[in-house]
Amino acid sequence: MRKGEICVKKIKLNHRLIQVYFLAVIMPFLVFFGMLGIFSQSAMGQLEKEVSQFYKSAETMRQSFQELIILDLDGLIAGETDTFMEQSKELVNLRLNDMMLKVGDVQYFYQFSKVPLRVHSMGLTGSFALTDGTPVQYSINFASVVQRDMIDKARSVSLRTGMTALLAYFALNLFFFYKIAKMIRGSFNEMKGAAHKIQTGNLDFDFPESNVDEIDEMYQSFDEMRLQLKESQEVQMQYEQNRKELIANISHDLKTPLTSINGYVQGILDGVADTEEKQERYLHVIAGNAKEMEHLIEDLFLISKLDIDQLPMRTDPIDMVPYLQDCVLDWQFILQREKMSISLETELSHAHIIGDREQLKRVINNIVNNSVKHLQASGSIKIELKKEDGGFVVGIRDTGVGIAQDKLGHIFDKFYRTDAERNRKIAGSGLGLAISKEIIQRMGGIIWADSQLGKGTTISFYLPEQGEKQ
Numbered sequence: 157m158r159k160g161e162i163c164v165k166k167i168k169l170n171h172r173l174i175q176v177y178f179l180a181v182i183m184p185f186l187v188f189f190g191m192l193g194i195f196s197q198s199a200m201g202q203l204e205k206e207v208s209q210f211y212k213s214a215e216t217m218r219q220s221f222q223e224l225i226i227l228d229l230d231g232l233i234a235g236e237t238d239t240f241m242e243q244s245k246e247l248v249n250l251r252l253n254d255m256m257l258k259v260g261d262v263q264y265f266y267q268f269s270k271v272p273l274r275v276h277s278m279g280l281t282g283s284f285a286l287t288d289g290t291p292v293q294y295s296i297n298f299a300s301v302v303q304r305d306m307i308d309k310a311r312s313v314s315l316r317t318g319m320t321a322l323l324a325y326f327a328l329n330l331f332f333f334y335k336i337a338k339m340i341r342g343s344f345n346e347m348k349g350a351a352h353k354i355q356t357g358n359l360d361f362d363f364p365e366s367n368v369d370e371i372d373e374m375y376q377s378f379d380e381m382r383l384q385l386k387e388s389q390e391v392q393m394q395y396e397q398n399r400k401e402l403i404a405n406i407s408h409d410l411k412t413p414l415t416s417i418n419g420y421v422q423g424i425l426d427g428v429a430d431t432e433e434k435q436e437r438y439l440h441v442i443a444g445n446a447k448e449m450e451h452l453i454e455d456l457f458l459i460s461k462l463d464i465d466q467l468p469m470r471t472d473p474i475d476m477v478p479y480l481q482d483c484v485l486d487w488q489f490i491l492q493r494e495k496m497s498i499s500l501e502t503e504l505s506h507a508h509i510i511g512d513r514e515q516l517k518r519v520i521n522n523i524v525n526n527s528v529k530h531l532q533a534s535g536s537i538k539i540e541l542k543k544e545d546g547g548f549v550v551g552i553r554d555t556g557v558g559i560a561q562d563k564l565g566h567i568f569d570k571f572y573r574t575d576a577e578r579n580r581k582i583a584g585s586g587l588g589l590a591i592s593k594e595i596i597q598r599m600g601g602i603i604w605a606d607s608q609l610g611k612g613t614t615i616s617f618y619l620p621e622q623g624e625k626q
Contacts, residue, residue: 258293343374350378359386398571405571405586409452413445455587458518459570462594469512469598473622476507476548480539483520487537495533498524502541507548508622511599519595522588523552523615530556530613547601547621553614559607567605568593589615 283293353361359382420429420438429435461467484500491498520539527537531554540551559567566572573586596603596617607613 258291347374347378350382354382354385359389398569401571401586405573406452406456410449413448416445417442455591458591459587459594462591467515467598469515469595471510472513474509474511474513474516476509476541476550476619477502477504479513479516480520480541480550483517483524484539487524491528491537494528496528496531496535496537498537498539500539500541504541504543504548507541507543509548509619510622511619512595515595516599519592519617520550520552522592526588526615527552527554527556527613530554532556543621544618547618549616549618551614551616553612555612558609558611559605559613560609561607564605564607568603592617 281293281295283291350361353359361382362379420442423429424435424438429438458467480500480502484498487498524537531537535555537552537554540549540553542549542551568589570590571586572590593603596619599619601617601619603615603617605613605615
């Protein structure tokens, strides 16, 4: 079916080219001959008009045949009958079509030439008497022989000139039609080749530029489509890669605590934990691993809800100063056991915003937890709060190992982990910062990161002040 459809489109294109050819060449050809006919008719009418005007002026010659003869024959004078008959033979030199003379009782008829009916002629009739008293009657038909020659010559010249111009016009149109057809077919062949490349999955090519605006616009539109397809393909490939990495990470991150839980449970069952103190220690390890698995599953569930925009966001009034103080107190208790420190620095007494308290707490915990993973013993985390541009900026700075600049732009991507070698000592799914970015954006803010290798990382986010959020 697809081949048939392509064939139909090709035939339609040929039909259109034939139509263009007819309009560009044949139609002007017909119009030219029509105009040539009109020109011929006009020229004929003009010449006939001139002939009529000529013979109309000849009406003044109607005085007498004798005067006409004297006028045209340079001194031929009518006298005696015999003399007149001899002299009348000179009339053949006149531009006459035919002539009838009746001299006395004898009638004479002369026919000199045949003139087309379309050429005007004029008849003169009259009578007079010779000097010997013989009556003469005449009837003369003046024909435009000279004018007819002019018409024939004009027709011949017009026809030759017209045919020459027509052939030149035809050749010129044929040349331009060939160039246009070649250009159009070349453009479609280019498009066909591009479509075939896309069909085979090849999106790494460029379209040529065209000097014709319409074709260049078509190329640009097709190239934009190619780039969009390429971008979609790259995104799809990236998602597929992320999915595979996610499965691998989840498998590892779930396998590690599960293996640990299974080992400690088996130890309890086998009686390895033969004292109450050992059993309590085993149970604490099992609980910690179970908590880690719970966090991982919770992150997966949360990112799924964010992807489909089904995570409700509350609009609670929050004073960021006491709110951050509470967060610092919670983390101080946890970090003391790791010999790490966390503190809050701010010159503000109040910082009112509107947001979801629970989700904002998740953002701060994700960032701090991410910093803790990269801190060495005795490392520190500092939270700074300051007012800026109609809102508040929270910066969480650590003294960890830092992040390379070429990786810094990806840390908010889903499933991304800064350790390209996937250091298995650092747990996590790579979803924490991606979740934080989504939450901050839904609260009307922005989030960014600054880092230097060996000097630590600062992750900051901006939230509008209460009443400033749009």
